[in-house]
Structure formats: C-alpha cells, structure tokens
Amino acid sequence: MESLTGRGFASDNNSGVLPEILDAITGANINHTPAYGEDPWTKKAELAFRKYFGDDIEVHFVFNGTAANVLGLSTCARSFEAILCTDLAHIYEDECGAPESFTGCKLISVENKIGKLTPENMVKRISGVGNQHHVQPKVISISQSTEVGTVYKKSELEELSKVAKAHDLYFHMDGARISNAAVALGLPFREFTRDVGVDVLSFGGTKCGLLGAEAVVFFNPELAKNFLYRRKQGMQLASKMRFIAAQFEAFLNQELWLKHASHANEMARYLESKVSEISEIQIGYPVDANGVFAWVPREIISPLQKKFPFYVWKSGDDKDLVRWMMSYDTQRVDIDLFTASLKEQLA
Amino acid sequence: MESLTGRGFASDNNSGVLPEILDAITGANINHTPAYGEDPWTKKAELAFRKYFGDDIEVHFVFNGTAANVLGLSTCARSFEAILCTDLAHIYEDECGAPESFTGCKLISVENKIGKLTPENMVKRISGVGNQHHVQPKVISISQSTEVGTVYKKSELEELSKVAKAHDLYFHMDGARISNAAVALGLPFREFTRDVGVDVLSFGGTKCGLLGAEAVVFFNPELAKNFLYRRKQGMQLASKMRFIAAQFEAFLNQELWLKHASHANEMARYLESKVSEISEIQIGYPVDANGVFAWVPREIISPLQKKFPFYVWKSGDDKDLVRWMMSYDTQRVDIDLFTASLKEQLA
Amino acid sequence: MESLTGRGFASDNNSGVLPEILDAITGANINHTPAYGEDPWTKKAELAFRKYFGDDIEVHFVFNGTAANVLGLSTCARSFEAILCTDLAHIYEDECGAPESFTGCKLISVENKIGKLTPENMVKRISGVGNQHHVQPKVISISQSTEVGTVYKKSELEELSKVAKAHDLYFHMDGARISNAAVALGLPFREFTRDVGVDVLSFGGTKCGLLGAEAVVFFNPELAKNFLYRRKQGMQLASKMRFIAAQFEAFLNQELWLKHASHANEMARYLESKVSEISEIQIGYPVDANGVFAWVPREIISPLQKKFPFYVWKSGDDKDLVRWMMSYDTQRVDIDLFTASLKEQLA
C-alpha cells in the first residue's frame, strides 16, 4: 500500500535508511572485532554522544524504542513504584503492556494538554505517598517531541523538572523524535535534556533514518550502574554491536540528525501551510515538529488513504483527527500531489 | 585485539556481515513500506521459511538469539512450569537470567554428555509431577549444534522427542548454529527439526553472517497463537522489519547458509586435523560443526591469545580447555598461521 | 484510636473475630492432620461451598483478599492481556500494584457509575483488539458489593455478563463483601454469581468476621486447572490449612454470613436514616450494603474522627465525602452516640 510517489504519510518508520547510514554500516564491515560492545565503533559512538552531552554521561545502545524506554525506566523504579505519563503516551498506549510487564510498575496516566504533561495535571495524580496500600510515584516520563507533534519549550521542561524533583521523582524523556524537537527548539540537545534535569533519555535514531538503533543516555550516573545487566536480561544486547554503533557515530558526527530532521520539520510546516488554506480542514495541534494532525471530513478519508497512506488518530462527530507524518525523505511533490488530491476529494 | 590477519577464533559473532546480506539490505531500501512486518520483504522471508519447513508453519523475526529462545520458550511454559536443559546450555549459563526473569519459570539443569541432553539424564531430573510444592516440568530445550560443537544425530533427536512427549514435555530447539548442524548432518532442516517432533525452533542467522536477525519458527500452531503480542511485549518488534526479513530472504533463497556453514565446518575439521598432530594438545569434544575444543597447556594460552583471540572454556589441572570458533570468513591461512604459532609456543 | 464504645466506623476490617469462628478454630485443634489442604476440615469446607454453588465448582482457600483477587485474575489473563475494572476498584487503587506485578497485565480503568462498571462505559474502553501494539482486553473485574457500598442488581450483572461474553471477556467478581451483597439482594449466592455468568469469584470472609480467610471459587473449570501451582507460587498455600478451612465451614454451614451481614446492612440503613434528618449532610451513594458514604462539612470531620474513627474518601468544595463502615458488631448505641456527637458538632 504505497502512495503514487512511493512515499506516504503513515509513519516516519515506514521510510527506509539514510544512504549515509548504509555507508556507515558497510564501512564497519571489516575484519573480526569483539562482539557485545567491546569494539572500536562502539567506543567512537560513545565519544560522539559525549561530545553532545558531556564527558561524564553513560550511553548504551539497544535495538528499538520500546526497549530504550522500558529499560531506561527500569533503572528508575522498582515494582512497587509508579510511572507517571500522559494518557496518550506511547508507553501507556502502544507498547502492549511492555512497561508494566518488564518493570512490574503501575503506569499512572495524566490528562495531557496538547500532548504535554503539565505540572498541574501531574500533581493531581500524585497520591498515596507513604501509604503501603498504594504504589509510590517515582518517575515521570514525557515524550519530546510528543505523540501529537508538539514540542515542550525549555521553560516548560524546567518547570516540570522542578515540580518532579520537589516530589522526589526521576525525569525520563522518550526521545524517539528528539532530533525533530531539537530542530524545532533551535537548541543543542544538551540544553533541553541534561541541563533541565532529565535523568535518563531515550535517544531515537530509527525514526530519523537509521536502520534500527536507539540509545539510552544516562545523565544520572547512579541509575546507570547496572544497566549492562538489565540490557542483557532485557534481551537487548546486540552481538554485532558495531553495526548499531556505527549508525549513531555517523548520525551524530556527520550531523545527519540536523540535516534530516530539519527537512522533515520543514515539510510539516509546508503541509500545514497548504492545508490551512482549506476551510473544511482544521489543524488539530500546533505543528512544532514533523507531524501534522488535522480534523478532516470523514467521507474523504478512506478514498484519500488509498492513494496516500496515513492513520486516523481519533474520531470526532463528522470529522476525524488524522495524522500525517513527515519523514526525512518526504518531498514537496509528495505534499503537492497529496493536497491536490485532498482538494479534489472535497470538491 | 585482532589477530594478524584481522580474523581470530573467539566467536562466530566477531565476524562481520556477508556481502550478499549487505546487498539484500540495500536492495530493501526503496520507498516507504508499512512498518512492523506488514511489508513485502517479510512476506517473502516467510515464504522462504515455508519452502524449507512446510506451508503450515508460522515464523516471526526478532533481533537476537536471547530473544528468539526466551520468547519461544515463553509460549511453552507458564511461570509455575519448568524448563529442562543441559548444565552448559546457553539459556542456563549465559543469558543473565533472561529466561527466568521473562518467563518466571525455573530452569532445571541436566548433566550433559558431550554437550547433549540425553533421555536418561533428563528423566532423572523430572520430579514432583503433580505435586503443588514443585515446579512442573513442561519443556526441554536443546541446542543444535551444541555449545561445545557437537551435533545431535537424527536418531538421538527422535529418541529425545519420544521421551519428552511421553512426559508431556514440549520440545524447544535453540538453533543459533542450526546451519552448521544441517551441514554436519547432511540433512534438510526439516528432517531434524519438525520431523523429529520439535515444537518451536530458534533459527539463527547472526552467527552465520547476518547483521542481526533470528527467527522463531513454530511447528506447533497452538504455541504460535499469541506470539505477536509476546514479541511486542518482549520489546522485540522491529519497526523497520523489512531490513531483518530481507536478510533471511537472501540467506535462505540464495542458500547462503549452506555455502557459509559448509565452509566454517570445513575449517573446523581442518584445524582439528592440524592440532591432532600435536601431542601436547587433546581434542575435547567431537568436532561435528564449526567449533574446536581442545585441552592446551596453560602456559602457552596467554601468549597465543595475544596474537589470535580465543576463549578459555574451563580449567583443568595443568591444561585448560579452550574454544576455537570458525566463522564463514575463516581462511586456511588463518589456521596455518595459528597452528604454526601454537607449535612455536610449545617448542 | 478507638471510639468511646471500642467500636468505630473506619473499616469492617477493624472489628475482630466472630465467637463462632474462634470456636471453629479451637474445634479444629485436635491431633495431627496432613498439612497443605489434605485434611478433613478442608474437605468439609469445600463441601459447604458446593452446597451453595453446585457440585461441580472448584474452591481453594487463601490468606487475604489481595491474593484471592490477584490469583483469581492470574488464571484469566496472560501478561499481554488486560483487565478492565472501574476507576475506583480496589484492585486498581489499593493493592500497591499487586495485580500488575504478579500477572504482568495492564489494568484499564473504566469510569464508574455509583461505583459500578456499566456496559456502556466498559465498551468505550475496549480498543486495539487484534492489534499487536496494544494489550488485549481479556477479563472484567467488578466488586460486589462495590467500594462505595452499592450493589449490582441481578439484571445489571446479566447485562454486564452478556456484553463481556460478546467481547470474549472473562467475568471476575471481587466478593470481599459478597455476604452483604447477598443480603441486600435477598438472593442465594449462586443466583448472582455463577448463574449470571461469573467465571471466578473471590468469596470474602475476613470483612464479615473471620480471622483471616478468603476463597477463590471457580465456576469455569478450565480456569481452575492449575490453580494449586499458582497459589503455591503466589505464596498463599497455608501449611495449617485446617484453621482457614474450619472458619469457612462454620461461616457457611452455620449461616453466620447471613446473620452477621444482615445485621451490618441493617446498621447501615439505621445510620442512613439518622443522618438523613440532618440537613448539612448529604448521602453520597445509595446505601445498599454495609457502608454509608456522606458529604460532611469539612470543619467537623476532624473533631468527630477523634471520637469515632472513620475515613475521608474524597474532598469536595467545602464538604468532604466520608465513609462509615458498619461491621457485624456495630451496635445501635454506637450509631446513636455518633449521630448525637455529629449533631453537637454541627450545632
């Protein structure tokens, strides 16, 4: 089910691998090297992360975003503790219960505000502290950018962090689309992660053009202590680690993240500008990063999806909220064809 | 720590990726395609597995061997049931407790005989059946080829399977090196897996030259029923699945497994023949597949490892048992240089 | 912190043990008898349950209500499946995450209606069926009587059951206060449990005057199959089982449940009638069973609690919702003194 151009708007996971990343993988394919992370590519990728985040961080690589989040969270909370996140957090809705099953923790959902966790809503859901009958809130987890394409401002993160620390909560960030957030904010990664008090970060690569590579970055050294054992027990230790590490080395050292996330975000703004001209369609959330959410008359959705794959996010009265994700390889022509088709359907 | 030739004998995980596999990955890098396994490459890889194992099997892909084994076993046993395996099984010794932690099951170790689980030893460890105080044996797990390079004969598998079924036990096979076993036996995969009564098979690719891809093959359809949920909850669902599937498609349809496992096994026999001439060294296990285990005078091990990486398996009195693993890219020259150096050390 | 009469309204767990139950325990204290449930008292208690629920049920005893619910639910759902319950269900709020931790399942909360799960609200929360990214709804769990003292009518249970079965969901009932519900409904236990389609029932004893004994009653024989192993692994197999069983034998065969739950319910209605006369106080939920919930001016709560222990349930604007639980030993004089004191505070 591909679009006319071979590219649709269903997911940034549906696009392939950046050519620079395939080159990096090929480049790492020489000789024998120790397996399980004891290789020079892993060292170089770690150095690349340190350049961005500081010399004293710890970083480890895993296969996918589910694991980055769940393993990262497992270092923050024991089974009788609880994880707070928004009611539409990926970890809450879309991981088939992996966080609960692996950590044993309860996830407490907090009403979101344009996809964000707010200090006010979060505090309302903190209860039972010190009460043996009740799970003990121990960590907040937010997505940056969020599941609906919005991006927390630095000041919002600072405020959240302050309130979290005041309640003795760790701060976990799901950065599956962190490059898009960095571009949106125009800030170095460090400034809106480590510097605002994040303890553990899932640094995403796959959705920005890697073949399959995610990193768990620890700013809180205490939490990192036994991560190697957790990763192995969590079935996420790659034997041929060099091929995961080499992807990140190229991604960071060649600033691929910047180039490609900038493009994807720009495409989202372009699509937003095009559909904003159409009166039957309303933008659903601020278009901060690489996703465009819009309320679309229900009857045109199905015909449109046949030509350009995308997902319906939720149902309204006579309109549905749909999600259009931009990828590193989305082209203006894709958007032009799409909006032309959209207008045609509405005509 | 590489050998003179860039290739050592530490592990078949230390070698890189087959060129044909990199080609397959590159070939899959076109357009957008649905993520999470709904793509044509996954369909093609499934078909390839069906060609080998029968039309009615079910097969799913995961990132690594730990996951293939643990997720496969999780379909066979509930937390109050037990998994029987040899005392040197990979799942017993080298997975940082992943099987226990993910399944909740107890692993019961059985004394091995040249690396193999024997019906006699297995039956000795079945106890407490029907007793509420005792875990209930529910599945046997064997490695083919074994952790010490031996290969179960078809008749041995048939006997094991018969005894397992008589005790109402599922039959799980860890095939991390199944291609080497197939070559050793000179039998089609199906004849020594499905046809001897295996219920679930971990079909290994990574150790035979894939970048990172393992398959869980179900011959027992009942066990496969909810595997998609288990895989997702087990953090093993790849978003860009096409790049895992494409590896297997090439591996099976181009018979890469046959070519490369044959070579690795041949290299093991070559090394065996060379060291057999050296009186100070004794072969430790029958060299059936791609590993050579040998008792080597302790004092020469460390100097030798500096030039050619390999692992000590266990300590004896004045000799240690070492493991030399052959890979798809091991060359005769590697072995010639190595045995020359070995003789030099002994001189 | 006892009331003037030695009896308060904090919890039906705060009262002691029925004299008849102490007699039953003492009566079982003769000779040696096999441990772990192989004794005659356990057989007799099982027979007593069969008299009430039918010859083909299976029943097992555990120490407390947490375990009865969690172990019962563990037979209904695997870790990738989900449990639906109201947002104020005991299993959702007050078990320190025991259900999530022991079963691995996600609990999905459904908006309650006077404490009840309604088919409409339940259906709204069923989503992602067949979607590998989403936990799979598998069981509903309701409390009868509810946490706020209301009781499901038989017709409500039938409707719920029908909708649950239509969605292929098991039906679990937390009957921590099932005797109070039976009295409220004026129906035999069987008619509003097994006969309406309940699969597993937690039959509570402790809150109605037992020392500490709960039963898990299976109407669905498939679910009961491995319960003995689950109970043992769940750390709930009593060695001196006879002393738990003897409590239930007396409770059922002497109809203690009827006598004492009738009294407690009657006391609740008496308290309701007394406070209904007070204009500053509003009853919060229908008083169906042995709990009275009322909105009370905030300023009088603390002074009142000093004399008569009870809990605040939730906060409103200038009034708080408080809970007054009646026990088997609550006396009219307790209520008279309490309401007198209440009026005094309001004066």
Place this chain on the structure above:
Amino acid sequence: MESLTGRGFASDNNSGVLPEILDAITGANINHTPAYGEDPWTKKAELAFRKYFGDDIEVHFVFNGTAANVLGLSTCARSFEAILCTDLAHIYEDECGAPESFTGCKLISVENKIGKLTPENMVKRISGVGNQHHVQPKVISISQSTEVGTVYKKSELEELSKVAKAHDLYFHMDGARISNAAVALGLPFREFTRDVGVDVLSFGGTKCGLLGAEAVVFFNPELAKNFLYRRKQGMQLASKMRFIAAQFEAFLNQELWLKHASHANEMARYLESKVSEISEIQIGYPVDANGVFAWVPREIISPLQKKFPFYVWKSGDDKDLVRWMMSYDTQRVDIDLFTASLKEQLA
C-alpha cells in the same frame, strides 16, 4: 491418615496450635482496632522481637514461610542478581518456583554437606562476576536448622558470613525452625543471627505451634526501607494483623519457643537413641534439632507408614532415607509405640 495416637512423624506442620497461642488470639479479640498493623498488638510483638534482637531492628509479619523467605530475599537482590543456596534448600526445591517468579532472580544451587552450605562449595559456584552475560551473585540463603535436621555451629556461621561479605554477598537465613536451632546451640537467637552477620532473617513460628505466623527480621536497615510496599505488593499484608502479632507476642514473651522446641528436640534425641539400637537402621544425618533421618529397609516402610505417617526423603539401593519429624506435642509414648512397631516389622 493419623497414627494410633493421633500424632505422627510426617511434619511439624501437621500438628495443631499451642493452647497458649489460642489464648493469645482470643485475648486479642476485643473491640475494634486499626487494621493492617497499626494496632497495639503489633507494637507489642515488635517490642518482643526488639528485646531478643536489639532496639534498632525492623520486623514485619507475614502469613507463611514461603513469603517470609521470598519477600526477605526480594530486598537483597534485583532480577539480574543471583541467590546461592544448597541443592536441597527449601527455596530451591519446594516453593514451586516462587523465588524465581517473584524476584526474577536465578537460584544457584551449591552442593550441600550434611545439609549445610560450606564456604568451599559456595565459592566454587561464584562465577561471572562483572560479566554482563552472567547473573551476578548477590546473596546467600541458608536454613537454620537445615532441611535435614542439622544445625550450623556459630563458628560455621561466622566463617560463612566472612566469606560471603568478602564476595559482597548479603546473608539471608531461613529460620522456619530457628527455635529448634537455638535450643540445639544453647545460644540466644541474636548470637547466631545478627551477631554473625545475618542481614535478613525469616523467623518461623508455624512449625513450632503457631496457627500461622512468620516474621521477617531485618538487621540491615538499608534492606528494610521499602519492605511495607513489597509485603503489600507480595499479597502478604494481613488486614486483621493483631491476630498474627498476638501469636508472636505470646511466643516470645512467654518463652513458648524455648519450652516447645526443647521438647521437640528432646523427642528427636529419644527417637534417635531408640532406633540406634536397631542394626538394620542407620541414622542419616546428625540429629541436631527436631528431625531424625534414617536409612530403613524399603519393605517395612509402607506397612509402617500406614500406622504412623512419615515421608520418604530419598531412595537408596535397598534402603530408603526417611524423615521423622518431632513436633511440640510428640509424646514418648508415640515414639515407644512407633519403635515397637518398627521392630515388629523387622522381625
């Protein structure tokens, strides 16, 4: 299946409840009191434990020995860590996998020496420290007295503790029969627990005449920190806690443990002396506490068991090793009748 006298030798769990304990339970049955451990009886029982073990210990009560051990161990080890115990430890063999399932940890079995863990055998099983592929040894667990009725001497415990600490291992003691051990050693509890470096102790009551009550005693305050949440999540928080606490209060403050364990141990020595006269029977283990293990000609076992219940422990060539457990209520006449019958069978 009772013996002629109503008392057999199958298990100290088969005997009933001490009259003093029933009195204590009855005595606690007055008025309402806060549930879940906030009552005066629990405070008094805690004080009693402090008198024996020191003012700065922490103690909590649970329902049974399985839970005391598993919950205690859960405070010592995370899921990637391992628990070392003997190959016949109760936690290894007889808990239906509860330790593995609840803690996620692997249990590593160590060859026992007359039922004991020795420093030499223990050290042999410590491996893979710092290796991410291997579970990390973190705690040793021993039973005092052991499963075969032997008792560790103080010097043996000191030596074990020293070696454990040298390997950074916590020291857990399963004291299901600790009173029998104390009597055997002639030492105050504290001298062979806290004072030799035990970190967490399961203090058993049920096997010495309590209705059902075990305590988890923490000498290491760090481990105790979150125990209340673990207990609740582990489904072991009693609502009517006073009736568990009252048992321990009486047991310790009235020195019931001393009186009754002394008697049981004495009965074991009496039985030992009687069977030692019989040439066909050999004592299997030193009779230190209240169990007598003996090799008995196989053909007389079954007829004997019909009159006096007891268990076969393991099979030998023509003799089986049987276990005869003495209880607080075992009488000389029971032993006289039994040995007479034994001799009769052998005649």
